[in-house]
Amino acid sequence: MRKTKVACFSYKKHDDIYVSNVSFSTSVLLSILDVFLDQKIIVLIESDEDKVQTLLKIGKNLKMTAAVTLIPVPRFSAACDKMKLSCLFNQVDVNDFEGVFIASIDDRVIADELVCSIANTANSMVKCGTSDISISINFPENQMIISFTKGKYEVQSIKEKICSIFAD
Numbered sequence: 345m346r347k348t349k350v351a352c353f354s355y356k357k358h359d360d361i362y363v364s365n366v367s368f369s370t371s372v373l374l375s376i377l378d379v380f381l382d383q384k385i386i387v388l389i390e391s392d393e394d395k396v397q398t399l400l401k402i403g404k405n406l407k408m409t410a411a412v413t414l415i416p417v418p419r420f421s422a423a424c425d426k427m428k429l430s431c432l433f434n435q436v437d438v439n440d441f442e443g444v445f446i447a448s449i450d451d452r453v454i455a456d457e458l459v460c461s462i463a464n465t466a467n468s469m470v471k472c473g474t475s476d477i478s479i480s481i482n483f484p485e486n487q488m489i490i491s492f493t494k495g496k497y498e499v500q501s502i503k504e505k506i507c508s509i510f511a512d
Contacts, residue, residue: 447478
């Protein structure tokens with residue numbers, strides 16, 4: 345694996361950090377969750393159908409607001425706090441995931457309604473003001489994008505945190 349590459353881009357109301365050439369594991373995902381404050385979180389996980397059904401069972405046991413869609417790609421969606429998401433990640437093998445999207449939820453957003461429509465809004469949550477931070481991970485491509493609201497988070501501190509996680 346080549347050296348981890350971290351690049352930052354600034355836009356009018358938000359910043360993005362692109363990370364590539366990395367290997368993800370459960371411990372790495374748990375470390376990344378530290379960038380979230382104590383907020384309600386929404387997660388979208390793409391995997392095979394059996395793994396998605398397993399995630400649904402675990403999510404319901406953890407009392408997450410959860411849903412599954414199977415078309416066109418099997419997806420598990422849930423709303424929860426950081427602690428429940430950590431419990432979920434500790435009970436599954438993240439190497440079975442195709443992709444993960446994690447975002448904070450603005451207090452005005454109703455989690456139950458968002459879970460049902462997350463597939464359509466996931467990539468633009470920070471840009472449209474629904475979230476103040478989101479992380480999108482593509483496991484096969486070994487890359488991650490963190491988007492966050494300008495002013496609420498400091499780019500450099502998050503970049504340093506990411507570099508320390510991947511021992512760059």
